[in-house]
Amino acid sequence: MAPSPSDELIYDWNEVDRRHKPFGDVEFFDETLRDGLQNPSVKDPTIDEKLELLHLMDSIGITAADLGLPGSTKRAYDDVLRLCQEIVSAKLKVRPAAAGRTVVADIAPMADIAQKAGVPVEVYTFIGSSPIRLFAESWDLDRLLKSSAEAIDFAVKEGLPVCYVTEDTIRSRPEALAALFKNAVDHGASRLCLCDTVGHATPDGVRNLIRFTRSVLAGMGAHHVKLDFHNHNDRGLGLVNALIAVEEGIDRVHGTAGGIGERVGNTAMELILLNLKLAGALEAQDLTNLIRYCELAAKATAMPVPVNYPLVGADAFRTSTGVHAAAIIKAQAKGDAWLADRIYSGVPAGMFGRAQEIEIGPMSGASNVQHWLRTHRIEPEQGLVQEVLRAGKSTDRVLTTAEVLAVVNRYRAGAVGAV
DSSP: OOOOHHHHHOOOGGGTTOOSOOOOOOEEEEOTTTTGGGSTTOOOOOHHHHHHHHHHHHHTTOOEEEOOOTTTOHHHHHHHHHHHHHHHHTTOSSEEEEEEESSHHHHHHHHHHHHHHTSOOEEEEEEEOSHHHHHHHTOOHHHHHHHHHHHHHHHHHTTOOEEEEEETGGGSOHHHHHHHHHHHHHTTOOEEEEEETTSOOOHHHHHHHHHHHHHHHHHHTOTTOEEEEEEBOTTSOHHHHHHHHHHTTOSEEEEBGGGOOSTTOBOBHHHHHHHHHHTTTTTTOOOTTHHHHHHHHHHHHTOOOOTTOTTTSTTTTEEOOHHHHHHHHHHHHTTOHHHHTTTTOSSOGGGGTOOOEEOOSTTOOHHHHHHHHHHTTOOOOHHHHHHHHHHHHTSSSOOOHHHHHHHHHHHHHTOOOOO
């Protein structure tokens, strides 16, 4: 059998003496409609936008979604109820969850919604656990244990699955975490969520925390308890830390569309999915709607996608540089779409419904112009190519479509010249 193009044309240093185990099965937990909306610059989407986003989450393989804080406002309650009803009526696979403090008053609305919608709502009940938080709040460990036990007991009595969330887990003392985890499991929590609430973690910290928690659960004989990982991006390490957590065997990883969230945001769900897809871990997962999911979230929350953002940004697969464009064009000339999509791109555009784009600007060459004209069904005769190229090199930016067409029209009319 002949080698695949990737074996023959790409030497992958990523796989040489790879220190960590390959990515395994993991669930995806979407926080866009809860933690994402806690960003101070976002707009709360309309219920119709939330419903559309919920369907897109379902279509890209999101396992469960935090639908909001129903105990906070009437609007939040109504929206969470409507979203749960949609999951039932549309027979969506995505499972509903909601967040609240370790306070019965926050969990009671979730129980009410579950009863009305006819679907279990997973309770993500959170409490601060780091010494800095305890000092600021004048809390002690006994108070945390009591509050947590009461909240979990109530949720379990209502027949709701519980994930116990220790805020700022990454800066919490091991003895406090061990006590809190044991207390939560003893009272019926089926999941623990390990949080880097303030974006403090490094990859070593993530590994240490997950391995410590696994050892605590093993010592309790609680092998049935699942682990979540939730993190923020304050150091710019959000994505790498999430991938490290997946490598460490975390059961469920959290993220938001576009990485929106408090301060600089959460880990971007689309980048987690993108990287796992490229690593071969999500071969069967259909990510056709991944870009639409990001675009809708950006529009609905009024948080525009930066032009240079991976995968979704306007410039993600766009070049005006002559050398780069020439290589792409030569690959296309060989009739090899696989090659053209990878010669100057570590992310294949076609895999996610996009295409390589070649523009004309001051760093362009004749091949840029020829490709642009052919793409727009204009014959690239030599004189026209030179006029368009001259126009491109006379500017300090990429030419717009209208500007190129203006040059074309002047050339055809015999009135050549710069833009």
